[in-house]
Amino acid sequence: MKKGKILTCFALITLCFLLVSNAYAQKSLTVGEVTAAPGEKKSGYLVVPAGSDAPEVKVPITIINGKEPGPVLALTAGVHGYEYPPVIALQRLRKKLDPSMLSGAVIMVHVANMPSFMKRTVYYNPYDWKNQNRSFPGSPDGTMTERTAWVITKEVIDQCDYLIDNHCGDGNEDLMPFLYCTEVGNPEQDRKTRELAVNFGIKVIIHEIDRPKDPSQSVYCANTALVRGKPAITTESGKLGRSDEEDIKRLTHGIYNTLKHLDMIDGEVQLLFDPVWVTEYQIIRSDYDGIFYPLVHRAQHVQKGELIGYLTDFFGETIQEVKSPYDGIVLYIIGTPPMGKGEPMASIGKFK
Numbered sequence: 001m002k003k004g005k006i007l008t009c010f011a012l013i014t015l016c017f018l019l020v021s022n023a024y025a026q027k028s029l030t031v032g033e034v035t036a037a038p039g040e041k042k043s044g045y046l047v048v049p050a051g052s053d054a055p056e057v058k059v060p061i062t063i064i065n066g067k068e069p070g071p072v073l074a075l076t077a078g079v080h081g082y083e084y085p086p087v088i089a090l091q092r093l094r095k096k097l098d099p100s101m102l103s104g105a106v107i108m109v110h111v112a113n114m115p116s117f118m119k120r121t122v123y124y125n126p127y128d129w130k131n132q133n134r135s136f137p138g139s140p141d142g143t144m145t146e147r148t149a150w151v152i153t154k155e156v157i158d159q160c161d162y163l164i165d166n167h168c169g170d171g172n173e174d175l176m177p178f179l180y181c182t183e184v185g186n187p188e189q190d191r192k193t194r195e196l197a198v199n200f201g202i203k204v205i206i207h208e209i210d211r212p213k214d215p216s217q218s219v220y221c222a223n224t225a226l227v228r229g230k231p232a233i234t235t236e237s238g239k240l241g242r243s244d245e246e247d248i249k250r251l252t253h254g255i256y257n258t259l260k261h262l263d264m265i266d267g268e269v270q271l272l273f274d275p276v277w278v279t280e281y282q283i284i285r286s287d288y289d290g291i292f293y294p295l296v297h298r299a300q301h302v303q304k305g306e307l308i309g310y311l312t313d314f315f316g317e318t319i320q321e322v323k324s325p326y327d328g329i330v331l332y333i334i335g336t337p338p339m340g341k342g343e344p345m346a347s348i349g350k351f352k
């Protein structure tokens, strides 16, 4: 009897130990068609179903599943298909990241907007002319852009703990590096988002509090994670449809910093400078279709009222002057001639 009790106790303790250790063991992760067991790196596709507007689209993804447990970090690129440094940065990271050295998992979305990437369109998907980064969380019954956003929301954002959506100046934007840090009003989550922003290592951080709070109308990719309780940032590194080495390296360096900050790989976060916070920015939009002439460039300091560009009609007659709304810095300015009515001409930031 006594011996029986001891054996029962021993069996219970063993069971508890197995349950606890299993709960903390790294598990397989499935995203779309791709499943990676602990210690595996697997690539494949998220399939966005065909609709009446467009054929099926395949979004290339990679899962790098660590051997040890830890957070799931989602990295998205190509939400805007003419923004190349994020796409190239993820290609490099996919090769270098070793699952045996990783705790947790990384999900990479290599080109989130494949039709825009293949057709080289700025801002918009060429099937429905919608902006993917204004279409989240998307809809299974919507147009191609909305269906794609929906698949990314369900398969990637719903499964991650942290998200970094990587952008740059689109094919027409002369942009300086910065990132968006958005607070949602939850002190614990906001602290983690600020830490994510500061530890990435891009100097200029735009602090925002007024993005949509409704999960069914989250609009932006990173905001879709934020309103679902997950710390997330949007990075901007690159300009004018180019793939400059310094812009790619800024992203790979920042993502390595993030992996270290989240204790997903060994090593110390390396920050090259203290952050500078931008507390306000203004996007100046065009009143007309026309031809745009910038008079300043990215990262240039400008004064309130300074002429920073002008718009002409198609005969060269000036129809709109663009002046800086305050003393600040040029976050981006359009660097190529075509300008559509209502589209951004420049974004000016104001420092804290």
Ligand SMILES: [Zn+2]
Binding pocket: 079, 080, 083, 133, 167, 168, 170
């Ligand atoms: Zn973008």
